[in-house]
Amino acid sequence: MSTTPRVVIIGAGIVGANLADELTARGWDRVTVVDQGPLPLTGGSTSHAPGLVFQTNASKTMTAFASYTVEKLTGIDVDGAWCFNQVGGLEIATTPERLADLHRKQGWATSWGVESQVVDVDECVRLHPLVDRDRILGGLHIPSDGLAKASRAVVALARRAEARGARFQGSTRVTGIEQTGGRVTGVRTPDGVIPADVVVSCAGFWGQELGAMVGMDVPLLPLAHQFVWTGQVPELVGRNDELSEASLPILRHQDQDLYYRERADRLGIGSYAHRPMPVDLRELPQGDGVRESSMPSMLPFTEEDFAPAWEQSQLLLPSLRTSKIDNGFNGVFSFTPDGGPLIGESRDVAGFWIAEAVWVTHSAGVGRAVAQLLVDGRSEVDLHGCDVHRFEDVQLAPEYVSETSQQNFVEVYDVIHPLQPRLSPRDLRVSPFHTRQQELGAVFLEAAGWERPHWYEANAHLVDELPAEWVPRERDAWAGQFWSPIAAAEAWKTRTAVALYDMTPLKRLEVSGPGALALLQRLTTGEMDKSVGSVTYTLALDEAGGIRSDLTVARLGEQLFQIGANGPLDHDLLLREAPDDGSVQVRDVTGGTCCIGLWGPRARDLVQRVSADDFTNDGLKYFRAKRARIGGVPVTAMRLSYVGELGWEIYTSADNGQRLWDVLWRAGQDLGVVAAGRAAFNSLRLEKGYRAWGHDMTTEHDPYEAGLGFAVRRQKQADFVGREALAGRGDDTVSRRLSCLTIDDGCSVVLGHEPVFVDGRPAGYVTSAAFGHTVGRPIAYAWLPASTTVGTGVEIEYFGTRIPATVTAEPLVDPGMTRLRG
Numbered sequence: 073m074s075t076t077p078r079v080v081i082i083g084a085g086i087v088g089a090n091l092a093d094e095l096t097a098r099g100w101d102r103v104t105v106v107d108q109g110p111l112p113l114t115g116g117s118t119s120h121a122p123g124l125v126f127q128t129n130a131s132k133t134m135t136a137f138a139s140y141t142v143e144k145l146t147g148i149d150v151d152g153a154w155c156f157n158q159v160g161g162l163e164i165a166t167t168p169e170r171l172a173d174l175h176r177k178q179g180w181a182t183s184w185g186v187e188s189q190v191v192d193v194d195e196c197v198r199l200h201p202l203v204d205r206d207r208i209l210g211g212l213h214i215p216s217d218g219l220a221k222a223s224r225a226v227v228a229l230a231r232r233a234e235a236r237g238a239r240f241q242g243s244t245r246v247t248g249i250e251q252t253g254g255r256v257t258g259v260r261t262p263d264g265v266i267p268a269d270v271v272v273s274c275a276g277f278w279g280q281e282l283g284a285m286v287g288m289d290v291p292l293l294p295l296a297h298q299f300v301w302t303g304q305v306p307e308l309v310g311r312n313d314e315l316s317e318a319s320l321p322i323l324r325h326q327d328q329d330l331y332y333r334e335r336a337d338r339l340g341i342g343s344y345a346h347r348p349m350p351v352d353l354r355e356l357p358q359g360d361g362v363r364e365s366s367m368p369s370m371l372p373f374t375e376e377d378f379a380p381a382w383e384q385s386q387l388l389l390p391s392l393r394t395s396k397i398d399n400g401f402n403g404v405f406s407f408t409p410d411g412g413p414l415i416g417e418s419r420d421v422a423g424f425w426i427a428e429a430v431w432v433t434h435s436a437g438v439g440r441a442v443a444q445l446l447v448d449g450r451s452e453v454d455l456h457g458c459d460v461h462r463f464e465d466v467q468l469a470p471e472y473v474s475e476t477s478q479q480n481f482v483e484v485y486d487v488i489h490p491l492q493p494r495l496s497p498r499d500l501r502v503s504p505f506h507t508r509q510q511e512l513g514a515v516f517l518e519a520a521g522w523e524r525p526h527w528y529e530a531n532a533h534l535v536d537e538l539p540a541e542w543v544p545r546e547r548d549a550w551a552g553q554f555w556s557p558i559a560a561a562e563a564w565k566t567r568t569a570v571a572l573y574d575m576t577p578l579k580r581l582e583v584s585g586p587g588a589l590a591l592l593q594r595l596t597t598g599e600m601d602k603s604v605g606s607v608t609y610t611l612a613l614d615e616a617g618g619i620r621s622d623l624t625v626a627r628l629g630e631q632l633f634q635i636g637a638n639g640p641l642d643h644d645l646l647l648r649e650a651p652d653d654g655s656v657q658v659r660d661v662t663g664g665t666c667c668i669g670l671w672g673p674r675a676r677d678l679v680q681r682v683s684a685d686d687f688t689n690d691g692l693k694y695f696r697a698k699r700a701r702i703g704g705v706p707v708t709a710m711r712l713s714y715v716g717e718l719g720w721e722i723y724t725s726a727d728n729g730q731r732l733w734d735v736l737w738r739a740g741q742d743l744g745v746v747a748a749g750r751a752a753f754n755s756l757r758l759e760k761g762y763r764a765w766g767h768d769m770t771t772e773h774d775p776y777e778a779g780l781g782f783a784v785r786r787q788k789q790a791d792f793v794g795r796e797a798l799a800g801r802g803d804d805t806v807s808r809r810l811s812c813l814t815i816d817d818g819c820s821v822v823l824g825h826e827p828v829f830v831d832g833r834p835a836g837y838v839t840s841a842a843f844g845h846t847v848g849r850p851i852a853y854a855w856l857p858a859s860t861t862v863g864t865g866v867e868i869e870y871f872g873t874r875i876p877a878t879v880t881a882e883p884l885v886d887p888g889m890t891r892l893r894g
């Protein structure tokens with residue numbers, strides 16, 4: 073008899089069915105899938121999903137999910153009927169901006185390994201003869217995209233899972249989650265409890281309701297989205313037989329927020345061009361015994377909302393002028409604050425997982441990832457952008473979820489610059505320096521709810537003072553957005569005088585108690601058992617040696633550590649891993665504290681004017697921390713710098729923040745102190761070769777590949793997660809490497825995610841990039857084969873143009889560390 077865990081999956085849509093298939097494929101055969109609706113058409117979003125699968129996405133992970141969906145659904149059928157029809161995908165441009173963006177998108181496709189071409193008008197019309205050639209400028213063709221028959225795929229996947237032991241049970245509503253001692257024990261239904269060791273909610277847009285049963289925030293919003301089927305389109309008659317349904321590529325007209333698919337001699341049209349229509353779950357018909365006509369996910373069609381979409385469709389596809397709308401509906405599915413799916417386990421009720429806000433497009437990839445998490449403890453694909461615990465507390469407020477999810481609906485097809493901040497809600501979180509920053513004309517962008525200065529208009533006059541070699545080059549219109557030459561002046565001042573950086577938004581965690589040391593020893597690659605006052609740059613790995621995070625750990629007391637972390641996922645990790653005997657406390661202290669990075673060759677001169685404490689080299693050595701007073705303000709100073717200059721991260725409590733800023737600001741005036749923003753910061757950090765987790769490396773990379781082998785203490789006594797996996801690996805064994813590139817023409821700035829070509833073939837992709845003001849050249853970090861050694865010429869593709877670059881030894885600035893240690 074099987075001894076694998078008993079799993080209950082809530083929801084028999086495309087996600088639940090994929091998960092059942094993936095789990096049973098891994099030998100977990102005690103799987104029960106329950107759904108409130110009848111099988112196989114449950115009334116959820118999958119029941120009527122038109123199933124367009126456009127794979128290419130700015131996110132590598134989302135593209136990988138989609139590519140796996142294509143691969144998997146291509147290989148299954150129901151009694152010979154297809155589940156995936158690989159008709160290809162065509163995204164057309166009707167504006168020059170869109171055409172340019174399609175080139176950028178083609179770059180993503182190349183970076184993530186999806187074959188694609190930007191094609192001219194003739195080719196667009198050859199591929200899709202219904203398109204009016206006079207309205208378009210070109211398109212992006214992805215031959216491997218296509219149509220998923222989601223409801224049929226559910227049947228195929230269910231059959232396969234059932235053959236391996238799974239059970240599917242319809243018309244069974246889950247009304248509660250049973251738990252004992254913080255662990256899930258089953259799901260409650262009107263017919264009784266179904267026992268379970270693991271419960272996975274794949275409840276789609278009902279996700280919040282299920283999450284609430286265990287007190288878990290599930291930040292998604294159900295929204296209605298219009299879809300219609302046309303009547304017969306004369307030009308399509310006779311093109312397709314009943315079985316194949318479609319042969320024209322799926323089509324996107326993103327300039328008008330529209331998409332199209334063929335079905336026999338009709339077209340399906342989906343529109344995001346209408347007002348966002350949030351849906352209140354309480355107003356939907358209950359799932360029991362639903363018929364197609366009253367599916368909870370199909371709301372009545374509001375014709376007036378579709379009128380502009382129909383007009384635009386007839387312009388793009390003139391054949392529609394002789395057709396009509398046969399039927400339509402407002403279909404419901406999930407949107408989230410950042411557009412990503414929601415995957416993860418409840419922190420309070422072990423064994424309760426969710427996999428929600430997932431498109432058909434990504435469903436097989438998500439199913440595989442969740443199965444890997446459950447069976448192997450880790451997914452082969454990086455999940456940080458999908459983890460339900462990625463959000464800050466303020467981002468879980470219903471008002472925030474509602475507004476940002478609606479905005480995502482509105483912007484779903486927009487051309488979005490990577491730095492483009494949301495316009496609302498803003499000013500959610502401000503540092504204690506905010507008033508001063510406003511006075512200095514800070515240009516704020518937003519991240520994790522924080523207002524973060526990117527540069528200060530008050531520094532504009534410095535641009536005229538820049539020495540010739542620091543004068544920034546002109547940027548192209550795209551790279552010039554959300555950028556200012558003032559950043560060059562702020563970088564210059566940091567390297568030649570002194571600057572204040574607001575580091576407050578960086579997550580700070582406090583780990584304390586008798587078990588704190590042991591916990592950190594186990595979770596990190598560094599030696600944590602050092603003297604009080606030591607600071608260690610270290611890595612948190614997963615069991616396979618993948619980088620979960622990079623952390624800066626300061627030992628402030630025998631049992632007290634402050635951790636500079638990357639975000640909520642680090643907090644989540646520590647909370648989960650802390651023993652439950654009360655020997656460790658983990659607190660997020662970010663909001664109650666603040667931090668100024670005081671950096672530059674004159675930083676010591678400045679701080680010594682306002683502090684009686686010893687900030688000399690001996691008084692506070694590199695990578696040491698101590699308590700001090702600056703202008704009377706009690707602070708913790710840490711001698712480190714992301715920008716590669718002498719100086720300290722100076723922490724204090726939030727109430728003292730403004731005074732700290734004022735003290736440093738006043739004392740530094742004749743030393744040339746400036747306030748400097750993220751734009752300068754990012755440039756300086758890349759010149760110094762400092763990696764940004766989530767951009768440059770993730771769980772998909774090990775420390776040696778990422779150039780972070782120095783942070784792994786092999787001789788450490790204590791065992792740590794990932795150690796075993798690293799055995800036998802080292803700098804010399806890697807097959808790929810995070811590499812530093814400089815751009816040969818000295819002026820072309822790329823922004824990230826662009827493909828890199830070696831010997832004319834795609835070989836990797838850019839992770840982070842900036843203009844290096846000190847070195848007078850643009851810099852890009854990229855994943856490349858290890859054989860691409862220093863001095864090798866490569867090409868970066870940027871909007872369809874190849875830009876020559878060279879693999880360069882790093883760091884580009886101060887490799888001898890004299891500035892930092894000076």
Ligand SMILES: Cc1cc2nc3c(=O)[nH]c(=O)nc-3n(C[C@H](O)[C@H](O)[C@H](O)COP(=O)(O)OP(=O)(O)OC[C@H]3O[C@@H](n4cnc5c(N)ncnc54)[C@H](O)[C@@H]3O)c2cc1C
Pocket residue numbers: 082083084085086087088106107108109114115116117118119120121122123124125222244245246247274275276277278282297298299342359369402403404405406427428429430431432433434
């Ligand atoms: C009009 C429209 C067009 C779309 N077009 C596309 C497209 O072209 N491409 C694409 O990739 N995606 C598309 N989508 C999105 C896609 O359909 C969904 O994201 C996807 O189907 C979600 O799958 P799911 O399994 O998570 O959810 P669902 O299919 O909704 O399944 C969730 C299931 O959970 C069940 N459930 C909920 N609560 C309970 C409970 N308490 N007890 C028991 N069972 C419960 C429900 O009955 C439901 O069957 C479209 C969506 C709509 C509405």
